[in-house]
Amino acid sequence: MSDCVVNVREGKVRGKISTDFEGNHFYSFQGIPYAKPPLGNLRFKAPEPPEKWNGILDATENGNECYARNNTYSRSEDCLFINVFTKEIQAKRLRPVMFWIHGGGFTTGSSHSVIYGPEYLVTQDVVLVTFNYRLGVLGFLSLEDITLGVPGNAGLKDMVMALQWVQSNIRDFSGDPNNVTIFGESAGGASVNLLMLSPMAKGLFHKAIAQSGCALNGWARGKKHSIHLLAEKLGIESTNDRVILEQLQKVSIEDLSNAANKLVDPFYVGKIRPFGPIVEIKSPKSFLSEEPINLIKSGRYHKVPLIMGYCSREGIFVYGMCTTTKGSHLLIDETIIPYSMNLRIGSDQYNSVVSSIKKFYFNDRDPSENKDDIYRLYTDNFFLLDIYNSARYFSETGNSPTYFYRFSLDTALNFMKSLYDIEEPGACHADEFSYLFKNGFAPEDIEPESSEYVGIQRMIKLWTNFAKYGNPTPSNKDKVLSTIWKPLEPQRFNYLNIGDDLEMKIDPERNAMDFWNNLYKETSVPKAKL
Known part of the structure; x- marks a missing residue:
């Protein structure tokens, strides 16, 4: 293999030679800046193009993870890095590009190769791209005054910037900028859908795979304009947004993160989080300025071949969060109704709906008698319903x-189940990506x-076939x-059981x-808006 140096728009990068799942070599380039470090006055704002550098940039190791409470590998605000894995560089024949968006609820996660190792997918002659985007308050703070430059969705705009980098540079890694497939899991799956809806992303990708997440999932939503609550936690006395923003851009990242975490109920299941995707005030620089449901149902989105789906027991993940976050107390009543129903807790209508749901899933039994009933409930109300309906609308x-x-x-690769010590059969939320990426939880x-x-x-064959052929x-x-x-057909919801x-x-x-769906109709309450 030739020397691992590639010219990108901003300068030269040096990668390394790695070995794939089949024992063959490939090129690995990691930690390439795709945007200017979002520090100081750029904190909370849309990303800006990266600056050029002199000499050869060392791209042989993972870049910093974006700062988040649960991230552990060299977390930092200076984190907007992209990684490219390819069999050839500067080749005449261009390969399909697969652009991975990691999950983590928009609050945690990264593209670190310990979790998302490229060794499986690169065997299929595709160019794999992974990257980091800003999380939590750094990626999703929003202000009502758009002249302050923080309308929200900075983390989603990071994704657009990374896709623009791919368009400008991927040819030198033997990737085809005219054949880019975006794919992601959980928050990454929701982001795939949101990119399909955003005018900013037009022409930047050509196929899409949304795994275990969609734009309509309740957990893929954030509150607007939480700045005053954040200021209160930090002891900032002003009520002027401009003054507060100036202070927030100066406070240490540790203090900012600690204050933001105090606004987040650790048991966020069933509740809207303070920092996440929102519908922005409409402007030429908006990532999303209309409700996702309206855009999807009206057909005003980027129409590309699409894969959507879920894990059979997504709800094991929710169960695990419930039992580890609140002292092993399941809190069925507090998690049973999605907040999108807009029902006042404790009202007659709320109590009636809770009774209907319990009867459907538990048939008047104690929920603890059969954990699988709980897993099915949480699979359906937190994941599947919105994913299922989204697929129908897109079709x-x-x-x-x-x-x-x-x-x-369900095999030894289903690491999430082992993490929660679950023995019942089925695939938990996030279990499927261990079959696409080599990670530290896999058997040696x-x-x-x-x-x-x-x-x-x-x-890897299903996913890369789709990237290559749209089928x-x-x-x-x-x-x-x-x-x-077979794809979905009119009046026929085909699906592949894997x-x-x-x-x-x-x-x-x-x-x-x-x-x-009938329950939503009977309550006659429109779904909550972003």
């Missing part, structure tokens, strides 16, 4: 195929023909993929989806 209003999946494979040796190995081969199963003669994955086998089925959890 009905788009002119490109929408594919849907249910991931139920994965035997050929094992269920783990087969699962990896199927997932996850373009051939019926593929030995790894024995089933043709388990021990690949199976085409129709309408996942139909009874539960009908129950919830």
Whole structure:
């Protein structure tokens, strides 16, 4: 392999040679700045293009993670770095680009290779891009006065800047800027949908995969204009937004983070968080200025081939949060109704809806008698309902195929279940990305023909086929993929069950989806807005 030096728009970068899952070499470039460090007066604001540098930038190690409470690898405000993994550099033949958006509830996470190792996906002759974006208060503070330059969604604008960097530079890494697939999980999946809705992202990608998250999920929403609550926690006495902003841009990152964390109920399940995606006041620089549901239903979005889906027991994750955050107290009544129903806690209507939900899922049994009932409830009300409805809307209003999946494979790679010490069958939230990325939770040796190995081969083939062709199963003669994955059709909700086998089925959890959609209709209350 040739010398690992590539010219990008801002200067030269030196990467390193790494080894993939099959024992072959690839080039790894990490920690490349894709924007100016968002420090000082740039704190909370939209990203600015990176500055040029002299000499050769060392791009052989992970860059700083964005500052967040649970991030541990060299967290910093100076964190807007991008990583590129490729089989060739400066080649004539350009490869499809896969642009990964990490999850973490818009409050934590990063692109660190300990979690999102490229070794699986690069075997399939694609160029993989991962990156960091700002989180929590740094990425999602919003002010009502747009002249102050902090209208919100800075973290989402980081994503746009990273995609623009890809358009400008990916050819030198043998990537095709005209064939970019954005894909992400949880908050990353919601971000995929939000990028589809944003005028800022027009022309920056060509296919999309939203895993276990969508723009309509209640947890993918933030409150507007929390600045005065934040100022109070920091002891800032002024009520003038300009004065408060100036103070917030000077306070230490540690003090800012500690104050912001005091505004976040650690048991945020079922509640709107103070810092997350919002609908901005409309301006030429808005990432999103209309309600997502209105944009999707009216067909005013970037129509590209789309994969959406979920894990069979997403709710194990919510159960784990409940039992570890509140002293092992499940708090069923406090998490059972999504806040988007806009029901006043304790009202007659609220209590009636709680009773209906309990009867549907528990049939008058004590919830603790069968944990799987709880997992199903949390899967449906926090994840699946909105993902399911979103896929239907995109299929009905788009002119490109929408594919849907249910991931139920359960092997030693399902690290989230082991993290929460869950023994019941099913795939937890975030379990599926361990079949796309090598991470530190995986077994050291994965035997050929094992269920783990087969699962990896199927997932990377489905995802990279989609990136290459816009179709996850373009051939019926593929030995790894024995089933043709059909997209959604009018009046027919096709989906692929990804388990021990690949199976085409129709309408996942139909009874539960009908129950919830009817419940929303019966309450006659419009969904909460961002």
